[in-house]
Each structure stands twice: as structure tokens, then as C-alpha cells.
Amino acid sequence: MKANYLDELNERQREAVEHIKGPLMIVAGAGSGKTKVLTMRIAHLLRNGVDAFNILSLTFTNKAAREMKERVEKILGGSEARNLYIGTFHSVFARLLRAEAHRLGYPNDFTIYDSDDAKSVLRTIINEQNLDDKHYKPNLVYNRISAAKNSLMGPEEYQVDYGVQQEDMRANRPMVGKLYDMYAKRCFKNGAMDFDDLLYKMYILLKGFPEVLHKYQHKFKYIMIDEYQDTNPAQYEIIKLLGAAHENICVVGDDAQSIYSFRGATIENILQFEKDYDDAKVVKLEQNYRSTKSILNVANEVIGNNKGQIEKNLWTDNSEGEKIKLVRTMTDNEEGKFVAETIAEQRLRNHYANKDFAILYRTNAQSRSFEESLRKKAIPYRIFGGTSFYQRKEIKDFVAYLRITMNTQDEESLKRIINYPVRGIGKTTIEKVVVLANDHNITMWQVLERAREFGFKAGTLEAIENFVVMISSFHAMLGKHNAYDIALQVGKSTNLVKELFNDKTTEGLARYENIQELLNSIKEFTETPTEDGELLEKTLGTYLQQITLLTDADKGSEENSDVVCLMTIHAAKGLEFPVVFTVGLEESLFPSGMSINSREELEEERRLFYVAITRAKARLWLTYANSRYRFGQLVNNESSRFLEEMPEKYIDRSYAGGGSVRNSPGSGLWGNSSAGGGGNMFDKMQKKAPAQAASPRPMPKPAGTAGAASTHVPSPNFTPDDPALMEAGMEVEHQKFGFGTILQMEGAPNNRIANVVFPKGGGEKKIMLNYARLMIVKK
DNA sequence: AGTGTGCCGCTTTTT
DNA sequence: GCGGCACACT
Numbered sequence: 001m002k003a004n005y006l007d008e009l010n011e012r013q014r015e016a017v018e019h020i021k022g023p024l025m026i027v028a029g030a031g032s033g034k035t036k037v038l039t040m041r042i043a044h045l046l047r048n049g050v051d052a053f054n055i056l057s058l059t060f061t062n063k064a065a066r067e068m069k070e071r072v073e074k075i076l077g078g079s080e081a082r083n084l085y086i087g088t089f090h091s092v093f094a095r096l097l098r099a100e101a102h103r104l105g106y107p108n109d110f111t112i113y114d115s116d117d118a119k120s121v122l123r124t125i126i127n128e129q130n131l132d133d134k135h136y137k138p139n140l141v142y143n144r145i146s147a148a149k150n151s152l153m154g155p156e157e158y159q160v161d162y163g164v165q166q167e168d169m170r171a172n173r174p175m176v177g178k179l180y181d182m183y184a185k186r187c188f189k190n191g192a193m194d195f196d197d198l199l200y201k202m203y204i205l206l207k208g209f210p211e212v213l214h215k216y217q218h219k220f221k222y223i224m225i226d227e228y229q230d231t232n233p234a235q236y237e238i239i240k241l242l243g244a245a246h247e248n249i250c251v252v253g254d255d256a257q258s259i260y261s262f263r264g265a266t267i268e269n270i271l272q273f274e275k276d277y278d279d280a281k282v283v284k285l286e287q288n289y290r291s292t293k294s295i296l297n298v299a300n301e302v303i304g305n306n307k308g309q310i311e312k313n314l315w316t317d318n319s320e321g322e323k324i325k326l327v328r329t330m331t332d333n334e335e336g337k338f339v340a341e342t343i344a345e346q347r348l349r350n351h352y353a354n355k356d357f358a359i360l361y362r363t364n365a366q367s368r369s370f371e372e373s374l375r376k377k378a379i380p381y382r383i384f385g386g387t388s389f390y391q392r393k394e395i396k397d398f399v400a401y402l403r404i405t406m407n408t409q410d411e412e413s414l415k416r417i418i419n420y421p422v423r424g425i426g427k428t429t430i431e432k433v434v435v436l437a438n439d440h441n442i443t444m445w446q447v448l449e450r451a452r453e454f455g456f457k458a459g460t461l462e463a464i465e466n467f468v469v470m471i472s473s474f475h476a477m478l479g480k481h482n483a484y485d486i487a488l489q490v491g492k493s494t495n496l497v498k499e500l501f502n503d504k505t506t507e508g509l510a511r512y513e514n515i516q517e518l519l520n521s522i523k524e525f526t527e528t529p530t531e532d533g534e535l536l537e538k539t540l541g542t543y544l545q546q547i548t549l550l551t552d553a554d555k556g557s558e559e560n561s562d563v564v565c566l567m568t569i570h571a572a573k574g575l576e577f578p579v580v581f582t583v584g585l586e587e588s589l590f591p592s593g594m595s596i597n598s599r600e601e602l603e604e605e606r607r608l609f610y611v612a613i614t615r616a617k618a619r620l621w622l623t624y625a626n627s628r629y630r631f632g633q634l635v636n637n638e639s640s641r642f643l644e645e646m647p648e649k650y651i652d653r654s655y656a657g658g659g660s661v662r663n664s665p666g667s668g669l670w671g672n673s674s675a676g677g678g679g680n681m682f683d684k685m686q687k688k689a690p691a692q693a694a695s696p697r698p699m700p701k702p703a704g705t706a707g708a709a710s711t712h713v714p715s716p717n718f719t720p721d722d723p724a725l726m727e728a729g730m731e732v733e734h735q736k737f738g739f740g741t742i743l744q745m746e747g748a749p750n751n752r753i754a755n756v757v758f759p760k761g762g763g764e765k766k767i768m769l770n771y772a773r774l775m776i777v778k779k
Numbered sequence: 780a781g782t783g784t785g786c787c788g789c790t791t792t793t794t
Numbered sequence: 795g796c797g798g799c800a801c802a803c804t
Contacts, residue, residue, distance in 0.1 A: 060794075090794050115793090137788095195794050262792060363791055385793080426780055549794065570792045592791050608792080631789075632795040 005075065006403050009033075015203060016283040017041045019250075020048060023243075023277035025228075025254040025270075029314040031290025031297070031576065031615035034252055035064075038224060039071040041250065042084065045222060046076065052083035056220035056242075060089055060260075064574055068226075085220070090195060091549045096185065097193070100205055100212055100546060110543045111192040111403050111410045112548040116391060118142055118183075118194045121412055125182050131175060144168075145180045149196035152203055152233040155181035174305055175556045190191070190444070191409040199234040202696075206241045217245035226255030227574075228273075230360060232264035242278070247277060255310050259570060259608050261600070262303030271310070275308045275379055289619050290316050290576050292321025294650040298620075299613040301647050323652035324613075325621045326643065332584075332628035336369030339581050339623065340377045343564060346579060346619070354380055358565045358577040360612050362590040368565050368581065374564060384567040391546055392499065394511040395518055399547070401490045405474040406541055408445040415444075421495055424463040470494070483543040484526045504678045521547075557605040580616035582609075585624040586637035609642045731778040732756060 006014055013033055016057075017040045038057070038633055046052060059065045065087050073081040087093065094112060101108045113121070119138040126133050126141070148158050158164055159177035168176045187194065193201060206213045225231070225242050228251035231239070243249040248290045253270045262268070274280050288296055296316050304307070329335045343357050359370050359381075367383055374381045389395060396421060400413035419425045436447045436454055447454065451464045477486050491497040500512040525546070526538045565577070584590055591605035613620065621674035622643065627636045728730070730742045740756040 062794090088794065134788095138787095198794085258791075263794080365790055422781075424780085428780090568792060582782055589791095604792095629795080 007341060008479060009037070010287060011039065012283055012285050012287070013037050013040075013550055016285070017044050019281050019283070020045060020050075021248060022278040023247055023273070024250040025273045025280055025282045026285060027033050027249070027282065027310055027312060028254055028255065028285045028418050029312055030611070031288040031316075032285035032314070033286065033289055034226075034254075035068065035071065035574075037285065038226065038252060039068060041073060041224070042072050043075045045665075046080060047584070049633070050222060052080050053085075054219065054221040055084050055224070056092070056222070057084065057086040057224040057754075058226065058239075059086070062091070062576070063682065064090055064226060065091075066140065080450070088549065090198050091546070093238075094545050096216065097198065097201060097205070097374065098429075098541070100209075101201075102613040103209055103212065103350060104201060104205060105188070106193065107191045109191075109406050111190065111407050111413070112178050112198070112545060113192050113194045113412065114548055115142065115195065116392070116396075117192075117412050118187075121186055121190075122183055125186060125386050129175070129179070129182075130244070131179075136173060136175065136179070140173075141176055141700075143181075144176050144195050145183060147264055148180065149380065150234050152200065152234050152237060154200075155184045168395050170758050178584050189385060189409065190411050196234075199232075199238065203238050203241075206238065213241060214245075214503070216242055221246045222248045223250070224644060225249070225251045227251075227257075229258035229267055229270045230260040230263075230265045231269045232266060234264075234363055235267075236266075236269045256306075257573065257611050258605055259573065259604060259611060261604055283313050286314050287313055288316040289318075291316060291614060292618060293611060294321045294323055295616050295620055297612055298324055298650050299729055302335045302613065302642060302645050303604065303610045305645055307367060307599075320557045322619055324646070325619075326651055326653045327621060327623040328639070329623065329625050332366070332369045332625045333372070334624045335623050335628075336373035337368060338370075339583065339621070340373035340379060341376075342581075342621065343379055343579075344377055346349060352579060354562045356578040357581070358567070358572065358579070358617065359571045359583060360567060360572050360573070361583050362569060363584075364568060364609075365767060366589075368564055370583070379564055380562065381564040381566055382561070382566060384447060385571045385583055388550070389514070389517075392514055394510075394514055397491070398487075398518060401471075401474070401494060401496075402487060402540060402544055404445075404471060405478070405486065405490070406544055408471070409443050411444050417494075420466065421499055423467060424459065425467065429460050429464075432456075475508075478540065480527045480611065482538050483540040484519070484523045485520045486540050491519065507724060536614045569608050572615050573611055575616055576615055578617045579619040579621075580612070581623060582612040582625045584628075585640040585643055586624050586628075587640055588637060589628075589642055591642070596696070606642065609640075648759060728777070730776055731776045733777050 006017065007239055009017060010033075016024065025036065026034070027038070031509075042057065043053060045055060055552065057065075058069060059068065069081065069084070069086050071085075072084065086093075087469060092590075093168050097110070098108055101110050108486065122138040122141050122145075126136050126138060131536040138586075148154075148164070153161065153164070154298055155177065158180050165174075165177065169172055187197070206216070213273035217560065220242055225239060232255075239249065251270070251273060255267055256271055258265065258267045258270075274282060287775070290568050291299075295318060296314060296318075300314060327338060329334075329338055339359060345356075346352055347354070361367065361370075371381070371383070390399070397417060403410050403413040415430065418430060432454075433444050433447045437444045440447070442657050448464055448468050451468070456464060473493070474486060474490055478491060481489075497512070497515055500515055503509070503512070509762065513698050522543060565575075569582070585591075588596075590609070591602060595605050624639050624643075625637070627634050726745060728742050728743060728744050732742060742756050
């Protein structure tokens with residue numbers, strides 16, 4: 001360890017690092033060296049005689065945990081760092097629960113259900129109850145249950161809590177409480193916990209078993225919490241319990257970056273800290289080392305529109321830098337094209353590498369147009385987040401075998417693979433098994449094991465017995481073989497791998513590769529030495545527990561590869577990039593249409609915008625499109641209200657539309673760019689008259705659109721007409737294909753299809769009127 | 780019993 | 795515009 005490590009810190013940072021005993025809150029503005037302080041503080045603790053085994057450091061994402069581990073290792077040199085307990089809330093608690101779950105009546109090898117598994121269990125229950133799953137949407141019920149657990153409310157309390165019951169009654173969903181109760185019981189029976197249980201049951205455990213609480217209080221004498229502003233009540237209470245004995249709690253947070261209230265996080269926790277611990281020391285880190293003055297000033301001004309913040313003044317010594325570039329395009333595709341072209345240009349002009357660029361968006365669905373345009377220009381990229389690797393069908397199938405091997409109670413997994421690949425145990429048989437299990441009060445697996453007693457048909461019985469023999473043979477390997485050996489055996493016996501190998505379609509090939517990747521990851525897992533504070537055996541159980549908590553952003557692979565990063569703003573928190581494109585700055589997209597109905601929600605969107613801006617070190621582009629496809633339908637959006645909150649002084653509104661850049665010879669960049677529209681491109685930016693909202697879809701008339709040949713610009717007064725009115729012979733307008741004539745009508749009355757010929761829009765097309773809508777021009 | 784087709788709902792954000 | 799799911803067809 002370097003002797004002078006404290007010299008690298010500024011005064012405030014040093015103050016935070018040197019405060020070892022007692023509660024400490026670090027209010028760390030964006031880019032103020034938070035991670036540095038956290039890692040240095042760990043080093044400093046060790047320097048001062050604290051045993052690494054006694055330090056617990058909790059983060060929200062695996063990425064953050066990994067980064068912290070690596071940086072501590074760099075300071076300390078590997079061996080001592082290994083004894084630290086660093087991880088996400090969920091992974092750390094999962095590990096502790098694996099040691100203690102039996103006290104709560106769960107198997108220690110309990111299965112962890114991800115949200116898809118959980119919703120699937122709920123769907124089953126909702127159907128069993130003969131409730132309409134249109135009304136009791138599994139997603140919605142899941143969210144209610146999740147919110148309840150995150151505020152430490154069990155099924156019993158839920159069903160008698162007046163406020164909660166009122167809410168459910170008002171929403172006309174009186175059965176949610178009952179469903180919660182049944183869901184909890186079903187998970188228990190399956191030997192499974194969902195994500196929220198990892199927190200909720202941890203709390204129950206610590207609260208209900210003083211000797212367990214005492215044990216971990218004694219073990220974790222020093223606790224550090226990153227992103228404290230994102231903790232929910234469950235996490236808050238657990239931290240309080242664990243820290244109560246020593247009160248060596250160090251929390252780091254920034255109220256301006258609180259963006260997870262939808263997951264139950266409450267900003268109150270950070271505001272409350274000083275009240276909870278009256279001897280708490282508070283250190284504010286206000287110097288930003290990351291961004292230019294332009295970027296930081298814009299960020300500060302934007303966030304100033306929020307009320308009730310912890311007072312702080314974020315400043316920087318960095319140069320002023322370039323202005324923030326604001327870009328408007330006609331469509332989402334053109335937005336993608338613009339960003340790809342700008343990346344190519346910036347790479348040359350300023351010698352950036354691919355990995356210096358990030359494209360940040362509000363919703364995962366937006367990634368598509370950027371993927372396409374980057375691929376066209378052969379710019380390597382990687383999408384972080386989105387559908388996780390472990391959520392893919394083929395992976396879930398394979399993992400279901402591993403889960404059932406570990407935990408035969410897990411009926412969710414059992415149902416998934418009992419007839420996959422096909423082995424003659426069909427729907428009727430499964431239903432029969434479910435009924436038998438209920439009647440005899442045993443698990444489905446036990447019914448299968450004793451199938452002979454229950455009078456199945458000979459063929460079916462044979463199929464069942466073969467299945468039971470196979471799974472039992474996997475099960476028998478548990479004590480003697482590591483995860484990889486078992487996985488290989490599963491692959492062989494089930495024919496899963498062979499089946500996918502023989503599938504020569506593109507998707508089949510991709511699936512085969514995914515399975516290979518899964519097997520590789522298991523191999524890697526078994527061969528990598530243990531790195532955490534406790535001896536972690538390389539068993540199937542530990543492996544399964546880990547992967548459910550991983551998202552594909554964590555999928556070990558070449559972390560440092562040179563690629564453009566695409567991710568949601570949420571996923572970008574804690575990261576920084578020299579050049580950032582924040583895209584899709586449109587009303588109802590960002591801020592999200594779901595979040596414009598209350599001040600609280602809107603302020604969270606604004607904090608999200610703040611996070612997006614402050615990811616940028618040197619250059620920042622903000623883009624938005626006039627119209628984009630949503631649900632396969634073209635919609636027009638106004639520019640985001642946030643754009644109007646930025647100080648003019650630091651904004652370059654002419655970048656994409658201005659003449660000088662366009663004329664630059666040889667670049668070929670702007671000539672075919674879609675940004676066309678000339679100087680008046682931003683005319684609607686300045687104000688949004690409230691009156692406009694009432695009139696149907698006002699469209700700014702674009703002048704001289706470059707993309708007009710391929711994209712029809714709808715009439716200003718475009719209003720779709722009722723499909724029932726459409727008749728052959730009418731002249732109509734389509735938002736994308738332009739004007740056309742209906743040749744013929746077909747389809748059922750509630751799903752009418754028009755055969756329309758569009759002279760300028762690509763000839764004859766069948767238009768499903770329920771989706772793509774038409775306006776009648778002439779009858 | 781297994782495979783194929785059509786329909787519905789969906790998009791905030793994540794462990 | 796897609797994927798998951800229900801139903802219908804063989």
C-alpha cells in the first residue's frame with residue numbers, strides 16, 4: 001500500500017476517509033470522487049488495524065461491487081482484499097440466507113425466483129382462483145406484492161391494513177391481499193424466494209432470531225453503504241439492525257441522483273440519517289473532477305428546478321469546454337443515423353476510441369435504431385441491460401434442470417422441463433399430477449416418485465419413471481461433483497445440447513451458442529478461485545444462487561473491449577464517458593408519460609436527466625426526434641420540457657442545422673444527414689402554448705425535408721378516422737405511406753383490413769386498421 | 780399429443 | 795413490431 005495515499009485526496013475527501021469511528025454520511029455530488037473515497041476509506045480502515053473480515057460494503061449493482069473490489073485490490077494487493085465482504089444487497093443477503101434459511105423453514109438450497117418466475121407463479125394462482133387475468137394482471141399484482149415486501153409488510157398485515165385495502169378496493173382489486181398470501185405460501189412450498197424476499201426474509205430473520213442478529217453484528221463491525229439515496233425501507237431497517245451494536249455506519253449518497261423510487265426507494269432515508277444518529281458526521285464532497293464547466297453548469301441549473309434538496313454547491317476547476325449540442329431530427333431512425341455519423345466523425349476528429357462514447361436512453365426499446373445505424377457503419381457496440389442472458393428461453397430451460405436437481409420442491413422449474421424436450425408427459429398427465437399432489441398434500445415431485453401407486457397408463461408411467469430416474473441421477477451427483485460436471489451431464493442426458501446443435505436455423509444456432517456460453521460460464525465459475533470473505537464452495541447451489549442475481553451487464557466477458565456503450569440512464573448511474581449522447585428527449589418519452597402526473601414523479605425524471613447529463617466528461621449531445629415509432633405506429637412528440645430548463649449560454653442549438661458545418665467539404669457527413677430543416681428547425685423549441693395541447697396533434701411544418709422521399713410527412717390536421725367508415729374507392733392518408741386509394745375492404749368487422757394502393761408510398765399494401773390508422777381524404 | 784397460427788398486450792426505469 | 799400464450803388443427 002502506498003504510504004502517501006492520503007495525499008491524493010482533497011480536504012473534504014480526506015476528512016471522510018479519516019473518520020473511522022461512529023456514523024458518517026458522505027453527501028457526494030456527481031463526479032466528486034465517491035468511489036475513490038470509499039475504496040481509500042477501506043484501505044485506511046485496514047491500515048488502522050481493522051480486520052478485513054469485519055468490513056461489509058453494500059452496493060446496488062454487481063458492476064459497482066466489482067469495481068470497488070478491483071480498486072481496493074489495486075491499493076492493497078490482492079490477498080487482503082479477498083477477505084472483505086463486498087457485494088450487492090441482494091447477493092450478500094442471499095448468501096447469508098443460504099446459511100440461515102432453515103431457521104425460517106426454507107431449505108438452505110432455496111431457489112431464487114426472478115421476476116419472470118414470480119409472475120408465472122402468480123399467473124398460475126390467479127387462474128386457479130378463477131380470476132380474470134385481464135383484470136388481475138400478474139405484473140400489477142406482482143408490483144403490489146413487491147411494494148409491500150419492500151416496506152416490510154407481510155401478507156397478514158397487508159390484508160388488514162386499512163390504507164392498503166382502501167387502495168385495492170378503489171382499484172377494484174379486492175383480492176390482491178389474498179393473492180399475496182397464496183403467493184407467499186406457494187413460494188414457501190416451492191422452497192423459493194423472490195428478489196424482494198431476499199430483503200424481507202433477511203429482516204424477518206434478524207428480527208426474529210436475536211442470536212443470528214448478534215452473530216452478524218459482531219461480524220460486520222464496519223458497514224459501508226453506497227448509493228444510500230436508493231435504499232428502500234427494508235434495506236434501511238436491515239442496515240439499522242446490523243449496525244446497531246457498533247454504529248460504525250458509513251453511508252454515501254446524493255439526493256440529486258435518487259432514481260429508484262419506483263422500486264420502493266425513499267429519499268427520506270438519506271434525509272433521516274442525521275436524526276437517526278445524533279453524533280453523525282456529515283461530509284459534503286462538492287468538487288467535481290469529471291465534467292467541463294459547461295456540462296456542470298447546465299446540470300446544476302436543471303436540478304435547481306427540484307424542491308427540497310440537501311443544500312450543496314457542486315463546482316469544478318475543469319475548463320469550460322464545448323457547449324452542449326442540441327439536435328433535432330425528423331424520425332427516430334434519423335436520430336440513430338445522426339448519432340452513428342457523429343461518432344464516426346468524432347472518432348477521426350478528436351481521436352476517440354469507441355469505448356469513449358455512450359448512448360443513453362430512457363427505455364430499453366429505444367436501442368433499436370441505434371443498433372441498426374451503428375451496425376450499418378460497422379461501429380462496434382454493446383448493449384448493457386435489456387433482456388438478460390439468463391432470461392432467454394434456452395438458458396431458462398437448462399437452468400430449470402439445474403434448479404430441479406438442487407431443489408425438487410421447485411414446481412416452477414419442474415413444470416418448465418417435465419416435458420421438454422418432449423418425453424410423453426403431456427398436459428393431461430401434468431394436471432393429474434397437480435391434483436394428486438394437492439389431494440395427498442405432497443409435492444409434485446413426490447407424486448412422480450410414487451407414480452406407480454397412482455395408476456397412470458403404462459406408457460405414461462414409463463415416461464415418468466424415466467424422468468424421475470434421470471433427475472435422481474443428477475441429484476446423486478450433488479455431493480461428489482462440481483457444478484460444471486453436473487451441467488455437462490444434464491446437457492448429455494437431456495439431449496438439449498444435441499437438439500439445438502441439429503437446429504440449423506439462425507435462431508437455433510444462436511441458442512446453441514448461448515448454451516455453450518452458459519456451460520463456459522459454469523466452467524469459469526468452478527475454476528475461478530474464491531474471492532469473497534467466506535469460503536464459497538464451487539457447488540451447483542452456489543452457482544445457481546449467483547446467476548439469478550446477475551444481469552447480462554455482469555456477464556464477465558471482455559469488460560474492457562473497445563465498443564460504444566448503449567444503455568438506459570438507470571444503468572449508467574455511477575459511470576462516466578468522455579462523450580455522451582442522451583437521446584429521445586421528447587415529452588411522454590423523457591419525461592416518461594407515466595410520470596407526468598405528480599410533482600414527485602416529475603422530479604424523479606428530472607433527477608434522471610441530471611444523472612444523464614453528469615455522465616459526460618467533455619462532450620454532450622442531446623437529441624430528439626419529431627416523430628418515432630411506438631407500437632409500430634408513428635407518433636409525434638413535442639420536445640422535452642427539460643430542454644427548456646437549460647441555460648442558453650451553454651447550449652449550441654445550431655449544431656445540426658447550421659450552415660457552416662453542413663458546408664464543410666469532404667466530410668460527407670452532413671450532406672446526407674437527416675437533420676435537414678435548416679435554420680428554423682428549432683423554432684418550436686422556445687415555448688409550448690398550452691392551447692396546443694387541446695388541438696389534435698399539431699405538427700410543425702418542416703421546411704425542405706431531406707428524408708421526404710422515403711418518409712411521408714403527415715398533414716397538419718391528420719386525425720385517424722373510424723375503421724368502420726372505410727369503403728372501397730375512398731382516398732385516404734397514411735402517416736407513413738402518404739396518400740392512397742382503397743381498392744378493397746376485407747376482414748372481420750372488428751378487425752377490418754384495407755387494401756390500399758399508395759402511389760408514393762411503395763404501391764399496394766394491406767393495412768390492418770386496428771393498428772395503422774387512416775384518415776379519409778375524399779369519399 | 781404435438782405442432783402451428785393468430786391474437787393480445789405491451790414499454791418506464793432493475794436487483 | 796414483437797413475443798408470449800391460447801386455441802385449433804393434424
